Amino acid sequence: MSLNKLNHNAFSSVGGLLAVIALVLVGYTGYFVYRAQKTTSDTYMTAAQDASGTPKFAPDKKTATAGTATKQNELTIKEWSVNIPLPSTVDASDLYYVVKADTQYASAQEALLGSSKVKAVSTACDPSAKGSSPFGAVERMNATDYAAAAADPTNTSVNNGFKFGNYYYIWQVPRAICNGAAADASVEQVKANVHFPTNAEMPALLEKIQKA
Numbered sequence: 001m002s003l004n005k006l007n008h009n010a011f012s013s014v015g016g017l018l019a020v021i022a023l024v025l026v027g028y029t030g031y032f033v034y035r036a037q038k039t040t041s042d043t044y045m046t047a048a049q050d051a052s053g054t055p056k057f058a059p060d061k062k063t064a065t066a067g068t069a070t071k072q073n074e075l076t077i078k079e080w081s082v083n084i085p086l087p088s089t090v091d092a093s094d095l096y097y098v099v100k101a102d103t104q105y106a107s108a109q110e111a112l113l114g115s116s117k118v119k120a121v122s123t124a125c126d127p128s129a130k131g132s133s134p135f136g137a138v139e140r141m142n143a144t145d146y147a148a149a150a151a152d153p154t155n156t157s158v159n160n161g162f163k164f165g166n167y168y169y170i171w172q173v174p175r176a177i178c179n180g181a182a183a184d185a186s187v188e189q190v191k192a193n194v195h196f197p198t199n200a201e202m203p204a205l206l207e208k209i210q211k212a
Contacts, residue, residue, distance in 0.1 A: 077111050080140060081212045082164070085205055089195045097138075098127040105149060108141035110172065115194055122187050134187065135196045137172040138206065146170075160203045169209060171202040 073086035079099050086092060094116035102108030112127035113135040119126045125134040139158070141149065146168040149158035161168035197205060 075113070075138075076212050077138070078212065080109075080111070080167075082169075083210045083212045084138065085208050085210075087195070087197060087201075090197065091194045095194075100127075102139065102141070104155075105141055105145035107145045107167075108139060108149075110137045110139045112137040113196075115190070117194065118187055118190050121190050122184055125187060133174050134191055135194075136174045136199065136202065139170045139172050140167045141170075142167055162203070162206045162209065164209045165211075169206045171199065171206055173199045 073088065073090050073092040075084040075086055075092070075095065075097070076082075077084070077097060077099070096114050096116065097111045098114065099109055099111050102110060112133040114125070114127040115134060118134045123129060125132060127133045127137075143163070143166070146158065146161055149155050150161070152158075157172055158170055161170040163169075
């Protein structure tokens with residue numbers, strides 16, 4: 001009886017030890033599986049990031065510029081490094097501009113605004129060819145030239161200028177065939193579909209000009 005009891009206790013001790021070893025093995029196995037999965041996940045996230053650290057699968061934030069119809073449009077004049085906000089209702093998908101020098105004032109330049117849709121109806125409304133804008137133009141000049149133009153009683157188009165940086169920005173209304181009754185009815189219809197701001201609205205938009 002004494003020998004059987006000893007054997008029973010010995011086997012019980014061995015069984016308990018084996019159970020503990022099994023639990024330890026299961027724990028280590030689970031830990032290494034977790035580490036392997038985390039490493040794989042981290043590697044995927046790193047591969048999915050671009051140089052700026054933004055995951056490639058994250059939604060893109062589009063920057064609005066002239067020629068891109070977005071919720072908040074901006075007319076970007078690259079030569080001047082400025083952005084001019086446009087209402088969200090404007091169809092800016094085909095807007096473009098042409099920068100031309102003003103012959104009267106040395107520092108003055110005009111960015112004449114055009115539309116491919118309008119040009120398709122009438123080439124006379126192509127600023128790059130005829131110098132006539134269907135919507136109008138943004139004029140820029142330094143403080144000296146702006147003061148001279150504003151003081152000239154014959155120069156009624158220079159008013160309500162907004163100073164940004166070293167320059168004044170002035171809205172110039174459209175001229176010639178691309179404006180009002182002088183324009184062809186089909187041109188006016190296309191212009192209306194673009195929903196470009198009115199001449200009364202543009203000076204206020206110029207006050208929101210920003211650096212590009």
